[in-house]
Amino acid sequence: MRLSLGPILYFWDRATVFDFYQQAADWPVDRICLGEAVCSKRRELGPGDWLDLARMLTDTGKEVVLSSLALIEARSEIATLRRLCDAGLCLEANDYSAVALAEEKGLPFVGGSGLNLYNHRSISVLHRAGMFAWVPPLEMSGEQLARICQSGLPVETELFAFGRMPLAWSARCFAARAHDRAKDDCGFVCGDYPDGLAMQTREAEDFLIINGIQTQSNHCLDLLPHLEPIREMGVETLRLSPQSRHMPEIVNFWARGIRESLPGNIPADWLIGPPADGYWLGSAGMEHSGEGATH
């Protein structure tokens, strides 16, 4: 099994992003997803910067994938997507606009978790369109995934295995709303929250995380305790989603876990939210079986 690094979902400044990938060049990950996948207004890095990073990481032996915006609404966003496709690198298609363009250009692509692939027939259709790897929906259980894998998939399975879970996308920016601003006048407030803005219930319980137009779990998905069944069902790649702290330690911990078949417990103080694995076990995503770390 190999490791991949998902795209940075938060709005980090330019220097932080460059520094993060300088470090990642030395991490034991095989695939790195680059690009802005959440909000097209975030332009700390332009397409040229992402391509520079792609070159740098490719030169250090990483497989680079360019992640597309998960929710495409404006023509300008399609224009950006076309430019990404013109780079000739592999794409992570996070919606069907990206699937369509990749297919038209004959570009191999990873099918992101937002493509809603819940059965092997859907996967086969996208395979014919050029998909070489797929990321199952976050809410898919291990049992369902095992059944799909048993069907003899023509593509690689890349499982989102660690990090806060992206749960929803909207036209509305909830970070701007939390600051009583309109999206068109957001002032890039999401940049103030390197791991997202906390939303709590009226009982002051941490509940969800606001990341611009995206809503995430407060819980941190951690499937490391389930490493062996994941390996047995034939998952090839495990995706870790970047967070602002302890990422080098987390990547190394996972790499060692895979190398030495150690399901292990990620130390609680490295996690940015309580651990969860409910989806994997077929229940509510926020639940936790207690097989992993405690927070």
Added chain:
Amino acid sequence: MELVCPAGSLPALKAAVDEGADVVYLGLRDGTNARHFAGLNFTPQRIAEATRYAHERGAQVFMAINTYAGESHFGRWQSAVDQAVDLGADALIIADVGVLEHAARHWPEIPRHLSVQASATTPEALNFYHRHFGIRRAVLPRVLSLQQVRAVARHSPVELEVFGFGSLCIMAEGRCQLSSHVTGQSPNTAGVCSPASHVRWERTGQGRLVSRLNDVMIDAFQPDERAGYPTLCKGRFLTHGRLHHALEEPTSLNTSGILPELRALGIKAVKIEGRQRSPAYTAAVTRVWRRALDTLERAPDDFQLDPQDQQVLSRLSEGSQTTLGAWTRKWQ
């Protein structure tokens, strides 16, 4: 423009047809459609009856088979498609790529409509579904502004249908896992959001009413406040210690104010949400929208919704208020 109305039962279908719906959409009594609520929807026999009633009166019936098909039960979705054809449905509303492929391959003559649950927001995405499955129509997600819909309409390879009135999903449809995160049941695979089976109401001190979804507090109401159903995205939460509707207020979508623009864009149909609502709701909303579309056709340049009809819609809305939602940039 076609008026496409919801039916969760035979009485609702009859109400919609009687009040002038051009099309009624419905689903089977299982998880193959996105309104899988207890006591709602149709057995195959009822669909046959419904289709006969509608066809005899010049209305069409579309069947929603618009959830995503899990690997272990794919046959259920296949069979829903096959049954819809047998029962005389005039079109199939589908989101799942595998189910679309089945329908296109086995029943090419039955029109396929792309469900809003597929969340196709661009002409490029529509091209994909058109190229692979020959879809005839797509229902646009409620995340686009008027300007963006204009751009889609200009280049769309297929007819477009938009939502006119009803509950407002504020997240891109088919891309929201908030409900399954909290309850384990999702709109995508189970056809439910914030399911009633996981709702708990508690009366606390001074008559305060608390709503919970699988133990997570969604909201609390003072005796003088109107308590709404705990739909996850419409509760009150804290950000920076401030209590507010952090995602959205209880409100319904109402696009009657932009009907002339929609007509000018060549939008083929408007859809009314609400298969889970009563036949009385279906009748009232269908009546208002039939009148609105007829008025629009007669005088597209100075169309205005009748103020009394506007009141009817507000009264039937969540939280008694309506919004244009993402159609206006301000909302976003």
